[in-house]
Amino acid sequence: xxxxxxxxxxxxxxxxxxxxxxxxxxxxxxxxxxxxxxxxxxxxxxxxxxxxxxxxxxxxxxxxxxxxxxxxxxxxxxxxxxxxxxxxxxxxxxxxxxxxxxxxxxxxxxxxxxxxxxxxxxxxxxxxxxxxxxxxxxx
Ligand code: IDP
Ligand code: MG
Numbered sequence: 001x002x003x004x005x006x007x008x009x010x011x012x013x014x015x016x017x018x019x020x021x022x023x024x025x026x027x028x029x030x031x032x033x034x035x036x037x038x039x040x041x042x043x044x045x046x047x048x049x050x051x052x053x054x055x056x057x058x059x060x061x062x063x064x065x066x067x068x069x070x071x072x073x074x075x076x077x078x079x080x081x082x083x084x085x086x087x088x089x090x091x092x093x094x095x096x097x098x099x100x101x102x103x104x105x106x107x108x109x110x111x112x113x114x115x116x117x118x119x120x121x122x123x124x125x126x127x128x129x130x131x132x133x134x135x136x137x138x139x
Contacts, residue, residue, distance in 0.1 A: 004078070004079075004080070004081070004082045004083065004122060004125070005035060005076050005077065005078050005082055005125050005126070005129060006032075006076075006077050006079075006082040006083045006086045006118060006119045006125045007074075007075070007076055007077075007117070007118075007119045007124075007125050007128035007129045007132070008027070008074070008075050008076075008077055008086065008090075008116055008117055008118055008119075009072045009073065009074050009075075009116065009117040010023050010024075010072060010073040010075075010115070010116055011066075011067065011072055011113065011114065011115055011116060011117060012066065012067065012069050012070035012071065012072060012113070013108075013109045013113035013114075013115060014107050014108075014115040014116065015070060015071050015072060015073065016070055017107070017109075019107050019115070020073055022106075022107070023103055023107060023115065023116065024073075026089070026103055026106075027077065027089070027103075030079075030085070030089050031079050031085075032077040032078065032079045032082065032085075032086065032089075033077065033078045033079065034075055034076070034077060034078075035075075035076040035077065035078050035138050035139065036075060036076040036129070036132075036133045036137050036138045036139065037073065037074070037075040037076075038073070038074050038075075038132065038133070038137070039071060039072075039073050040071060040072065040074065041068070041070065041071045041072065042067055042068045042072065043068055044064050044065065044068040046068070047063070047064040047067035047068045048060075048064045049131070050067070050128070050131060051063055051064060051067070059112065062112055063112060066112055066113060074132045074133075076129045076132075076133060076138065082125070083118075083119055083120070083121060083122055083125055086118045086119070087118050087120065088102075089102060089103060089118075090102060090103045090104050090115075090116050090118045091103060091104040091105050092104065093111060093114060094111045094114075095108035095109075095110070095111070095114055095115075103115055103116050104116065
């Protein structure tokens with residue numbers, strides 16, 4: 001593995017809009033390699049587990065409903081400085097505040113349906129990757 005890892009999801013709004021390909025192209029163009037990847041749909045319970053850190057937030061119900069509303073693409077990405085570089089590539093949580101050229105600026109529909117997830121720390125990148133992928137699924 002070169003560099004460290006981050007975990008991403010292409011969220012239901014972006015999958016529904018046929019933006020898997022364009023988003024993966026931006027990810028590869030920015031220098032990230034794919035260590036693991038799958039296309040799947042989360043149950044509301046699984047979405048709740050994944051976002052458990054946000055349980056007390058007012059948008060938790062909306063978020064877990066939305067994240068289980070359709071299929072997603074989950075992936076582990078590698079690159080030197082992966083976590084910070086990927087947060088920069090995806091842009092701010094609220095797409096109206098995201099920089100030009102970021103994934104969320106280009107593809108997000110709203111603050112909830114914001115096209116992609118990106119880990120916020122190395123520790124969470126490990127936890128989130130382990131939530132979705134076994135060692136046998138990483139290459
Ligand atoms: P992040 O995805 O940029 O790290 P977080 O604050 O960790 O943002 O929030 C997790 C996810 O919860 C966001 O990506 C978005 O889908 C959703 N979310 C965050 N804030 C709001 C909100 O104010 N309303 C609705 N959904 C929100
Ligand atoms: Mg977050």
